[in-house]
Every structure is written in structure tokens, then in C-alpha cells.
Amino acid sequence: MSEQPRRASVPKREQVRPIRALVIYLALSLLAASTVVPLLWMVSTSVKQPGVPYTDFLPGVPTLRHYAEALQLTPFSRYYVNSIIIAVVVTLGQLSTSAMAGYAFARLRFPGRDKLFFAYIATMMIPSAVTMVPLFMILTRAPIYLNDWLGTDYFTSEQFFLGRWFAGVPLGADSYFALIAPLLFSPFGTFLLRQFFIAIPRSLDEAAMLDGCNAFQTFTQVILPLSKPALATLAIFTFMSAWGNFLWPLIMINAEQMKPLPVGLAGFIGEYATNWPLMMAGATMMLVPMIIVFFFCQRFFVKGIQLGAVKG
Amino acid sequence: MRADAPTSSAAEASAPRKRRGRFRKYLPAYLFLLPNGVGFVAFMLVPLAVSLGLAFTDWQMLRPEVRFVGFGNFVRLIGFSWTEDGLAANDPDFWYFLFNTLFLMLGVPLSMFASLGLALLVNHRLPGITVFRTLFYLPTICNGIAVLMLWRLMFHADVGMINQALSAVGITGPDWLQSTAWAKPALIIVAVWIAAGGNNMIIYLAGLQNIPPELYEAAEIDGAGKWASFRNVTWPQLAPSTFFIFTMGIIGGFQGGFNAAYIMTQGGPAGSTTTISYYIYNTAYDGQLLMGYGCAIAWVLFLLVMAVTLVNWRFGKGSALGDG
Incomplete structure (x- = not known):
């Protein structure tokens, strides 16, 4: 860079x-x-x-009858809402954690900084399959242990978050927590933003420091505004991968109303095996938001791929 | 950022006080790292340690007792034993699924060359060329369960578009996804269709645009034709991009194949499209819920990926990845 x-x-x-x-x-x-x-x-x-x-x-x-059918036969609108919640929260969360860590690795000083950074990004090559079984185990058991420990049944019973639409257990299998929390941090995002921050001229944040800004103010008032293209790029890629994420929710989710779109859609294959128009209607509904995002944000795709891969 | 460089070497502070002072100095950095650090410990380090432990047990999800079995899982997975018929693998399935995984990785060079071809085409300065770039990128945008369902239909023996197109030219197409011979090629075709015009095309395009024009001029002066200048200028100049794309493809290939197989073939027919990642899923989450054995397979997969990465580091230092 x-x-x-x-x-x-x-x-x-x-x-x-x-x-x-x-x-x-x-x-x-x-x-x-x-x-x-x-x-x-x-x-x-x-x-x-x-x-x-x-x-x-x-x-x-x-x-449009097949579209209507897909929406009636299955909680398709709920799949949609779930996918949107997951993708939005994961994107915002991952962007914040990655930007903060990227800033610390790019600009702040602390002992062992670069070693820690390389160790951190080295974890990118660990296949997700390695941590998936323990994560599954921990997340499904945590609510039971917490209930025992605190003497309640809160963590395994259905709660209403923001009304009926978001009803679900707070932790464990079939919870938004399990779908979202493991995706809130990312070595790749940290890597990408750190590389971008490093390329910002240091004179700019030195000037801010001289004006009396502390590290946090420099971060929010100098670094972040200058990094809008990188942030937008990471946001789009994170959104897309959260939208398409399949294996993890497939493992964690059994309840129909908690499924995100890909898992809900995959269920069509078993249910309506030969009803191709219905399946294609579902598939089309899943793709439309992605295609719209793509046509509005095209330039960020090219930028992001060059930033992340070639210029790495 | 010289502002926080050591300032008071003269101050004679006591040791603990000094340490506290240093901690306070680095506090902003630690606070900035905190959110990511918490996630990293909770969702990466702890599961990683647990996974390593589980790989040496025979734990099954629905059975309360857990037994330590040493290297038993690994011996069962990659070991061989003498039987009446000679040397035989303890887990022949694993070797078959590894073969499937490697076979499907034929798609890596195929889609790489397709990406290069597309990049060369869209690198021309012609009106409307960006429209084509956009269209080629569409499958990457759509990549996922929806597109895989579409391809399940595309390869359908009777109503699928592939066999319709083949019968238009007088060929009776196979029942792609139900045939042990044709299911793998079908999955490779899908992988190439998805990836060809995607990120790799854009990486190649950037590579092409970074080649200094003087090199082409020099080649032209030397009397090189189109093909000779491609062979002697373009291809060697693109080597870092090729290296990067190929290595990432291999690393991804070892771990891949789950979504496509799950949606299009359920790993069949007769296991012919089951890859290692699909095997882990089947072992740990389906049927017997062999969590310990599943972890062992995952660690073997990790070692395979790490071997590729180390080869990449050894031969690719300072080329495509820069300082990363």
C-alpha cells in the first residue's frame, strides 16, 4: 500500500x-x-x-403467483427479516471492531505490536471447520449453564425482543446471538483497514495531536473520514458474505422462524422438490437485494479487490 | 507520532509505579484492541484450544462420557493396517473424499485461465466495455445458495437447459447430478461459471494495467508478434497475480465444496461429490454426531492448508502479497 x-x-x-x-x-x-x-x-x-x-x-x-406462494407456504418474510438483521448488525459491528483494531495496529504504540498483528492475521488461514464444533458446543450449552448458575430459566425460554417479530431465545441454538456474535470480529477486516490507515500521511494526525486531539479524537475526526472508501468497501464485502453465510446458520438453527434466507431457501429443496417455479421465485427474491447493492456500489468492488488482494 | 516516545528517563520512579505508568501510556492502544480481542478470545482462541482437545477424544454429542483416545482418531483417519487383502486404509472414505476434493480443484486452474482470458478481452479500450465487466461480475454477486439451486435446475436431465442445448446439436446429455462420472465435472463447470468473471478477473485486469507500456514497445521493436509479446511480456509480468490467484484457489479448494454439494448433489451419488468439508459436516452434525472425530478431520484439513501456505511463503515472498 x-x-x-x-x-x-x-x-x-x-x-x-x-x-x-x-x-x-x-x-x-x-x-x-x-x-x-x-x-x-x-x-x-x-x-x-x-x-x-x-x-x-x-x-x-x-x-407472480409463485412469489405469493413462496411467501405464504413458508415464513419467507421472516427469513428475509432475519437475513437483514444479521447482515446489518454484522456489518456495523465488524466495521467498528476492525477499524479500532486496525487503528491501534497502524498508529498506536505498544509492546509487541507488529508480532501481535502478524499472529492475528495468521489465524486467517485456520479453516472455519476447526473451530466450528467447539463453537457449536459452547453456544448450545452456555444458556443451560447460565440458567443453572443464576437459578433462572431466562436463557432457554422465548423472549420478545421488540415485539413478536423478534421473538426467540436470547442465547444458544436458534438465537440471533449465535448467528451474529461469532461474525463480529474479523482478522481480514482488521488487516484491510490497517493497510489503508498506514497509507494515510502521518503529518495529518500529528497536526491533529498538536491541536490537542487525543488518540480517540484523531481516530474519529482524522482517520475515519479519510478512510471512507476503504470502510465502504469492507462494508459491502462483509454485508455480502453475511447475507450468503450458509453452513454456520445451518448448524445452529432448527427453528423455522430463526432461519436466514439461504437456510430457509435450501429447505425448499426437500419440501417442494419438483416445484421449480417456486424455488426459482425464492432464489430470485434472495438475489434482488444483492444485485441492487452491486449496481449502486460497483466502484467499491474494484477498489476493494485491489486493496485486499493485489496491493495487500 | 513521536509524541509518545519516552520522555522522562531522568525520573527515578519505583518499578511498580513505572509499570503502571507504562500501562497508562499504552492504555489507549489496549482499549482500541479490546472489542476485537474479546471476540478473538471467545470465538477463536477458546474454540481452537477446545477443538485440539476434542480431536484426541471419542466424544459423541449425545453421549455423556468422553474418553481420551490419544492419537486414535488420527490413526483411524489417515492410518493403514494390514488385512487379509494386504495394506488397507483404516478410513477408505477419507481418502476417497480427499480425492474428490483434489478432483474438484481442477476448477482452480480452469477458472484462472478463464479469468485471464476475460481480463485480456475487457482490457481493450472500446466503448461499452465496462458493461461487459459488470455482466461478467454478476455471478460472483449472486454466488450462494440461490445460484446453486438454479444450477441444480440447469443440470436437470430432462428439463435442464444444459441438456436442451446439447440435444439441439444432437447430443443426448447425461443425467449430470445423478451420475458418478458426471457429477464432479458438473460441479466444476458451476465453479468456473461463478468465479471466472469475478475477483480473479479484476486482479488480472489490475495486473495488466500495471504493466509498463515500454515493455510492449520494446517487444514490438524486437519484432515480436501478439503471441510472442504475450508470452514474453504479459505472462511473466502477471506472475505475481497468477501466483496469488492460484495459491488462494488451492487454499480455498481444500476447504470448499460444501455449499455446492449440499444444494446440488447432497454429496452423492455414492459419495462422489463429498469433499473433506462435507465429510466433517456429515461426521460431526449428521448421523452419529462424532464430534471428536470431526475435530480430528478438521485438524488434518488445517495441516493440509498450512502446508500449502508455507510453500506459498517459501516461494512467494515479496511478490504479490507485499508486506502483508
């Missing part, structure tokens, strides 16, 4: 000759079609009238 990408040296290519341009466009169009056609077929299948063969690419007169 010590140097910015060399924008100036992007070669000014010679004019592409028309014949060659045509060939390139043709190749691009074919490849783009093979990317987009399956997705279009998904949408088309989801709006087909009963009786129109699945094999037809075009749906004929479109119908």
Missing part, C-alpha cells in the same frame, strides 16, 4: 481496428450471454404460468 496504483502509466493503446473490434465484441457478447442467460432463465421460470413447459425459455404471460 506504500504506493498508489500507477494510473499514469496505463498504456494509451493504439486505436483498435474495426474488424478486430467486431471480433472482440462478438466474443464478449457470447461470453456475456453464457453468464446472463442462466440468470434470466431463473427469473423466467419463476414467473411461468402453470402449464408452460419448464423447457421454454420465455414465460409467456408472466405471473
